Amino acid sequence: MTRTKVKNMEEFAALCGISRPTVSKYFHDPESVRVHTRNRIEAALAEYDYRPNIFAMNQNRKLTKNVGIVVPYLADPFFAEIARNVEQRCIDAGYRPTLFSSHGDRDLEVDILDNLRSLKPAGVLLAALGRGSDRAAVDRFCEDVPTVLFDSNVEGAGLAFVGSDNPQFSFLMVDYLCRTGAPPTFFEMKNPSNPNANKRRQGYIAAMEQLGHEPAIVQVKGDGWEFEQIGRREGIAALNSGQFATNTVLCSNDRLAIGLISACYELGLKVGREDDAQIRIAGQDDHPFARFTCPPLTTVAQDYDSISRTAVEVLFRSIEGDVRDHERLLFEGKLVMRDSA
Amino acid sequence: MTRTKVKNMEEFAALCGISRPTVSKYFHDPESVRVHTRNRIEAALAEYDYRPNIFAMNQNRKLTKNVGIVVPYLADPFFAEIARNVEQRCIDAGYRPTLFSSHGDRDLEVDILDNLRSLKPAGVLLAALGRGSDRAAVDRFCEDVPTVLFDSNVEGAGLAFVGSDNPQFSFLMVDYLCRTGAPPTFFEMKNPSNPNANKRRQGYIAAMEQLGHEPAIVQVKGDGWEFEQIGRREGIAALNSGQFATNTVLCSNDRLAIGLISACYELGLKVGREDDAQIRIAGQDDHPFARFTCPPLTTVAQDYDSISRTAVEVLFRSIEGDVRDHERLLFEGKLVMRDSA
DNA sequence: ATATAAATTTTACGCGCGATAAGTTTTTAT
DNA sequence: ATAAAAACTTATCGCGCGTAAAATTTATAT
Numbered sequence: 024m025t026r027t028k029v030k031n032m033e034e035f036a037a038l039c040g041i042s043r044p045t046v047s048k049y050f051h052d053p054e055s056v057r058v059h060t061r062n063r064i065e066a067a068l069a070e071y072d073y074r075p076n077i078f079a080m081n082q083n084r085k086l087t088k089n090v091g092i093v094v095p096y097l098a099d100p101f102f103a104e105i106a107r108n109v110e111q112r113c114i115d116a117g118y119r120p121t122l123f124s125s126h127g128d129r130d131l132e133v134d135i136l137d138n139l140r141s142l143k144p145a146g147v148l149l150a151a152l153g154r155g156s157d158r159a160a161v162d163r164f165c166e167d168v169p170t171v172l173f174d175s176n177v178e179g180a181g182l183a184f185v186g187s188d189n190p191q192f193s194f195l196m197v198d199y200l201c202r203t204g205a206p207p208t209f210f211e212m213k214n215p216s217n218p219n220a221n222k223r224r225q226g227y228i229a230a231m232e233q234l235g236h237e238p239a240i241v242q243v244k245g246d247g248w249e250f251e252q253i254g255r256r257e258g259i260a261a262l263n264s265g266q267f268a269t270n271t272v273l274c275s276n277d278r279l280a281i282g283l284i285s286a287c288y289e290l291g292l293k294v295g296r297e298d299d300a301q302i303r304i305a306g307q308d309d310h311p312f313a314r315f316t317c318p319p320l321t322t323v324a325q326d327y328d329s330i331s332r333t334a335v336e337v338l339f340r341s342i343e344g345d346v347r348d349h350e351r352l353l354f355e356g357k358l359v360m361r362d363s364a
Numbered sequence: 365m366t367r368t369k370v371k372n373m374e375e376f377a378a379l380c381g382i383s384r385p386t387v388s389k390y391f392h393d394p395e396s397v398r399v400h401t402r403n404r405i406e407a408a409l410a411e412y413d414y415r416p417n418i419f420a421m422n423q424n425r426k427l428t429k430n431v432g433i434v435v436p437y438l439a440d441p442f443f444a445e446i447a448r449n450v451e452q453r454c455i456d457a458g459y460r461p462t463l464f465s466s467h468g469d470r471d472l473e474v475d476i477l478d479n480l481r482s483l484k485p486a487g488v489l490l491a492a493l494g495r496g497s498d499r500a501a502v503d504r505f506c507e508d509v510p511t512v513l514f515d516s517n518v519e520g521a522g523l524a525f526v527g528s529d530n531p532q533f534s535f536l537m538v539d540y541l542c543r544t545g546a547p548p549t550f551f552e553m554k555n556p557s558n559p560n561a562n563k564r565r566q567g568y569i570a571a572m573e574q575l576g577h578e579p580a581i582v583q584v585k586g587d588g589w590e591f592e593q594i595g596r597r598e599g600i601a602a603l604n605s606g607q608f609a610t611n612t613v614l615c616s617n618d619r620l621a622i623g624l625i626s627a628c629y630e631l632g633l634k635v636g637r638e639d640d641a642q643i644r645i646a647g648q649d650d651h652p653f654a655r656f657t658c659p660p661l662t663t664v665a666q667d668y669d670s671i672s673r674t675a676v677e678v679l680f681r682s683i684e685g686d687v688r689d690h691e692r693l694l695f696e697g698k699l700v701m702r703d704s705a
Numbered sequence: 706a707t708a709t710a711a712a713t714t715t716t717a718c719g720c721g722c723g724a725t726a727a728g729t730t731t732t733t734a735t
Numbered sequence: 736a737t738a739a740a741a742a743c744t745t746a747t748c749g750c751g752c753g754t755a756a757a758a759t760t761t762a763t764a765t
Contacts, residue, residue, distance in 0.1 A: 030751090031750085031751055031752080032751070032752065033751080033752090041713085041714090042713070042714050042715070043714095043752085044713085044714075044715085044753085044754080044755095045712085045713060045714070047752070047753065047754090048713090051753090055712095056712080056713085057711090057712060057713080057761085057762090060712085060713080074482055075751085075752075076423070076482070076750085076751050076752070077482045077483065078419045078420075078422045078423040078484075078750095078751080078752090079419070079423055079720095079750070079751035079752040079753085080751080080752060080753080081419045081752095082417070082419040082420055082423065082720055082721070082722090082751080082752070082753080083719075083720050083721095083751095083752065083753040083754075084752090084753065084754095085753090097438065097444045097447070097448065098441050098444040098445050098448065098652065099441075099444075100439050100440075100441055100444075103438045103439040103440075103441075103444055103465075104439050106438070107438065107439065107465065107467055119479075121462060122463050122464075122465075123463075124444075124448065124463075126448055138460075141415055141417070141418045142418065143419075251653070251655075251656045255656065281653075281656050282656060284656075284658060285655075285656040285657070285658060285660070288658035288659060311439065312592070312622075312653060314626075315592045315596065315622050315623060315625075315626040316626070316657075316658070317625060317626060317629035317657070317658040318629060319626070371721090372720085372721055372722080373721070373722065374721080374722090382743085382744090383743065383744050383745075384722085384744095385723090385724085385725095385743080385744075385745090386742080386743060386744080388722070388723070388724090389742095389743095392723090396742095397742075397743090398731085398732085398741090398742060398743085401742080401743080416721085416722075417720085417721050417722070419720095419721080419722095420720070420721035420722040420723085420750095421721085421722060421723080422722095423721085423722070423723080423750055423751070423752090424721095424722065424723040424724075424749075424750050424751095425722090425723065425724095426723095706765100707764100707765085708763100708764085708765075709762100709763080709764075709765095710761105710762085710763075710764090711760105711761080711762070711763085712759105712760080712761070712762080713758105713759080713760065713761080714757100714758080714759065714760080715756100715757085715758070715759085716755100716756090716757085716758095717754100717755090717756090717757105718753105718754085718755090719752105719753085719754085719755105720750105720751105720752090720753080720754105721750105722749105722750090723748100723749085723750085724747100724748085724749085724750105725746100725747090725748085725749105726745100726746090726747090727744100727745085727746090728743105728744080728745080728746100729742100729743080729744070729745095730741100730742080730743070730744085731740100731741080731742070731743080732739105732740080732741065732742080733738105733739085733740070733741080734737100734738085734739075734740085735736100735737085735738080735739095
């Protein structure tokens, strides 16, 4: 282990006793050189401290090994988790992921896409803001850069969409709630940032009708991504004015549910499925914090793992030339029964 | 708005009617060229679609405008929030931040630092894993790259450390708890990943002694960064075996407290400061979710804003040549009284 | 052993910009 | 108005690597 600093590929190639273009080829794809050659390079790599200059590499390559990962709101642990998952898969596939968060801000999302362009990424995994997105900007971006959308769909854009089968989520939970007690009222934001919310509402309505109940929806105002805050504030208002038709509430997502549970506590309402409980609350997502609410939140778990795995797979497949029609890949959720409903 | 694609700086300079070196100078620092020149460039910039090639730019520059931001665990909303804050400040200062999370993994942290090196960053803002860090690797990195540590200190490394005055946090809370009820027992992990935990324990002990009470500490086992899980699981065990000396518990951090509140719920213990409550629980950090626990968590708020602002300021000061001795900049916390204690 | 294909080397050029030096123009100060 | 300073232009080189074509070596098959 000499660990001498090697200035450039020229010098490193000389140390290997191999020509620079071959070494270059090795770094592009180690499998593309003869075993003997590969061994010599890897021996030298172990002995000397050399790494190709990343800027020079990317300058002329038509396709870099960069991958952009964009999520709408990183302060939401759900996105942090899925980003982490996706990130690791990219690394394992030999790519260089870079993580961006739009922080719920339309302009920032556009800026990120602009910056991403200049990174000449091989591909991008984009969970868009949804309603908050600049539709035209997203479309333009998807035309220029191979992009797989996940979690939050932008109709027609990108190579594919990978996400959850949201109507199924609602159906699953409505069915469960109806079997075990009163049919649920749906609790959501009036102008949800996320398109999944609409699918969930539709799923709720369909499920209720199919089971012979009258759908009841409480839509509250509130902008931005501070869902817990909105769930709490508007939850207090809704509870005080008796807006919930029954003693059972299905929230559009877990973060709203967390806020609503907090609202119930504030008002002294006992949440749960015991006989003495006054209200049942269920969420959707299986947010990382859902198991720590009081009571722990009954919810529908997103299939994190399948979504992230599939999103990455689809992206790399099309990067490597397997082009096919725009796909919509939806994964079912699983009922997670805890104590809140 | 012609929005014609411009290939390179040469071409763009021609469109401006200005020489390339001057345009280059403009991009390096817009203030460095005459007003008249600046206006012409900016007019052309508005008309044509040109952005300097980022790879070519960084290739020869001694110092890039890249800034690395490294946090230990992005799935913790606290780090997501502070990262966001820091990120924005870097952008405002004209730098290009890139966000990395070590995901609680020692090897990943080392990898990140290695990759960061090849980005030739102007500076790095590093919240290290702490006990989980490869001390030697961090030291080596800090010698090569201007680095400001934040949140989690690595003694002696880097240009400066910016964080919280942890003993003060504990003191503040111990004092409050003692004034309003029984003196607290300290609840923490036996081998905390984060060095702040040790300072907080020491602060707790000092505060208790100063106020004439006997310190009582419950140390639970558990590795990793899933603090809520640990707080819940070990909290149940500790409560069942009566390990808490008094009816008041000060947790080393909010995430443990969230787990402990969940444990109390599980065991049917009423948490709060009302007369009929059986246990008081307090945290430290003012985690984004602390206000939504049931009851809402009494805690000590970290001064997010000062910490992120100062960390960025110190880094840019030293990048721009204002070198000074290794500084330790600590910010005080503020008591946030909610209902849990 | 010979033919053929595959892998490698040589040679040569280009990418887009940073940096510098020498010469020219413009601005600012006196 | 004149000199000095500042800003700009022109010219040229270099960074570290990608890439392509042609020449050469090596491996594989007949």
